[in-house]
Amino acid sequence: xxxxxxxxxxxxxxxxxxxxxxxxxxxxxxxxxxxxxxxxxxxxxxxxxxxxxxxxxxxxxxxxxxxxxxxxxxxxxxxxxxxxxxxxxxxxxxxxxxxxxxxxxxxxxxxxxxxxxxxxxxxxxxxxxxxxxxxxxxxxxxxxxxxxxxxxxxxxxxxxxxxxxxxxxxxxxxxxxxxxxxxxxxxxxxxxxxxxxxxxxxxxxxxxxxxxxxxxxxxxxxxxxxxxxxxxxxxxxxxxxxxxxxxxxxxxxxxxxxxxxxxxxxxxxxxxxxxxxxxxxxxxxxxx
Ligand SMILES: C[C@@](CO)(OP(=O)(O)O)[C@H](O)COP(=O)(O)OP(=O)(O)OC[C@H]1O[C@@H](n2ccc(N)nc2=O)[C@H](O)[C@@H]1O
Ligand SMILES: Nc1ncnc2c1ncn2[C@@H]1O[C@H](COP(=O)(O)OP(=O)(O)O)[C@@H](O)[C@H]1O
Numbered sequence: 001x002x003x004x005x006x007x008x009x010x011x012x013x014x015x016x017x018x019x020x021x022x023x024x025x026x027x028x029x030x031x032x033x034x035x036x037x038x039x040x041x042x043x044x045x046x047x048x049x050x051x052x053x054x055x056x057x058x059x060x061x062x063x064x065x066x067x068x069x070x071x072x073x074x075x076x077x078x079x080x081x082x083x084x085x086x087x088x089x090x091x092x093x094x095x096x097x098x099x100x101x102x103x104x105x106x107x108x109x110x111x112x113x114x115x116x117x118x119x120x121x122x123x124x125x126x127x128x129x130x131x132x133x134x135x136x137x138x139x140x141x142x143x144x145x146x147x148x149x150x151x152x153x154x155x156x157x158x159x160x161x162x163x164x165x166x167x168x169x170x171x172x173x174x175x176x177x178x179x180x181x182x183x184x185x186x187x188x189x190x191x192x193x194x195x196x197x198x199x200x201x202x203x204x205x206x207x208x209x210x211x212x213x214x215x216x217x218x219x220x221x222x223x224x225x226x227x228x229x230x231x232x233x234x235x236x237x238x239x240x241x242x243x244x245x246x247x248x249x250x251x252x253x254x255x256x257x258x259x260x261x262x263x264x265x266x267x268x269x270x271x272x273x274x275x276x277x278x279x280x281x282x283x284x285x286x287x288x
Pocket of ligand 2: 104
């Protein structure tokens with residue numbers, strides 16, 4: 001069985017409060033983008049979950065989120081057959097693009113289908129929350145409001161058509177570190193998430209881009225000024241707006257004009273600012 005695990009960006013990211021358990025309550029506008037990892041699942045007679053991946057530095061045991069996703073369902077439903085997972089990564093790792101979460105989401109959907117478990121999408125989303133805060137959204141996909149720690153989802157209509165330039169600089173950032181170093185008292189300007197929801201419902205691209213804001217950017221860009229440098233370059237090259245995705249360090253720029261987006265892609269590709277760069281588009285919800 002072949003699956004596609006789609007990447008996401010956060011068009012808006014607000015942190016509302018810190019919980020007792022260290023997790024943060026968020027209000028985020030999530031958007032799936034047309035960039036994906038390929039996953040193949042095969043039943044096997046050799047007991048256990050066996051992972052192969054094209055990235056030698058990724059864990060292939062229980063520290064890989066695809067392992068955890070498969071094990072969660074296989075243990076609960078007493079599946080004794082073996083499972084081979086071939087994971088081909090294209091989504092940059094630890095980049096703020098939700099690659100690991102989306103791989104886990106795809107495996108939950110795939111194992112459910114492959115072994116005929118009959119779980120609904122909502123049931124899969126609930127199980128996904130045990131693996132990571134962004135996993136339920138990665139099952140839903142499309143444009144959505146994510147609240148709680150990311151798992152309370154409200155589907156929205158698809159964001160207006162546009163071109164999305166995603167650039168990852170050659171630095172790595174841990175999500176845990178970024179949340180830990182966020183000082184909420186210092187955040188003076190919270191994103192206008194409700195205004196962005198209205199703009200999406202009206203189909204106004206500039207209404208969306210004028211409200212793009214991410215409170216985690218203060219933490220990551222405070223340490224890595226390269227994030228602001230990439231944003232400035234994207235704006236110079238015609239992006240309506242540019243912002244860091246999730247906990248970073250990837251930056252995305254939203255373009256209305258395809259030619260400008262392609263030119264920006266070509267210009268940025270050969271600078272020392274970026275390690276990986278992709279020109280992509282918004283992607284809709286599962287089953288839509
Ligand atoms: C920042 C965001 C924005 O979409 O994405 P990424 O940058 O990771 O892609 C998410 O909130 C990341 O969600 P996800 O990556 O699933 O988080 P998890 O694996 O559940 O948690 C990793 C760590 O981040 C912190 N964490 C995560 C989510 C949250 N709402 N509050 C937190 O404080 C916790 O310290 C946790 O130990
Ligand atoms: N299938 C996977 N793909 C990518 N990273 C994974 C995977 N499973 C576990 N990880 C670990 O999770 C960490 C965060 O990965 P990723 O989901 O790509 O980042 P982000 O949460 O910033 O979008 C990585 O450092 C990696 O070691």
